[in-house]
Amino acid sequence: EPEVTQTPSHQVTQMGQEVILRCVPISNHLYFYWYRQILGQKVEFLVSFYNNEISEKSEIFDDQFSVERPDGSNFTLKIRSTKLEDSAMYFCASSRGQSNQPQHFGDGTRLSIL
């Protein structure tokens, strides 16, 4: 069964550094998402992406964050200058459509900011 793939599984970065989290969505999916889960808290929506542009974003997704689909298969989340509070599990998801299609999630990238 096709799945969403995320790399790396664990990223350790110094505060203030830039980090890029990578995702390969399911190949025939058109809609892509990032969520995060801070330890002990709810999974929270960050951003959705369709047709090479952001379609929706949350308050969390400020100017420090950006997303990109650099080629036909990858979908990336960049954090420009990381803060301690960015430490979390980041999940990528994709869906074939939006109306009545479920989102399928990857295994996540655990981001630790030192």
Add this chain to the structure above:
Amino acid sequence: AQSVTQPDIHITVSEGASLELRCNYSYGATPYLFWYVQSPGQGLQLLLKYFSGDTLVQGIKGFEAEFKRSQSSFNLRKPSVHWSDAAEYFCAGRYSGAGSYQLTFGKGTKLSVIP
């Protein structure tokens, strides 16, 4: 604002016993509803989904959930739990109209299974 509530943080059941995990939602209109499961070190796996129609939905791994509009609930059930079902379970909702497709998650219920 829309919300999804899972009242139980942690539930422990014996292997072979039945299971019900509670989920309540608060949306302006009937949302789309989902249950996901997260095993340790793993991602979120979709168990089942409700969009419309039959209020009892079947999912993978023997799970089912029942949508009850009158109670604003979408509880997950399994008649006989296996040790491998030990994991964290997340209920999620989404606005069913156009314009917003973000999932709103509950806090999760951790399931422990006693042999």
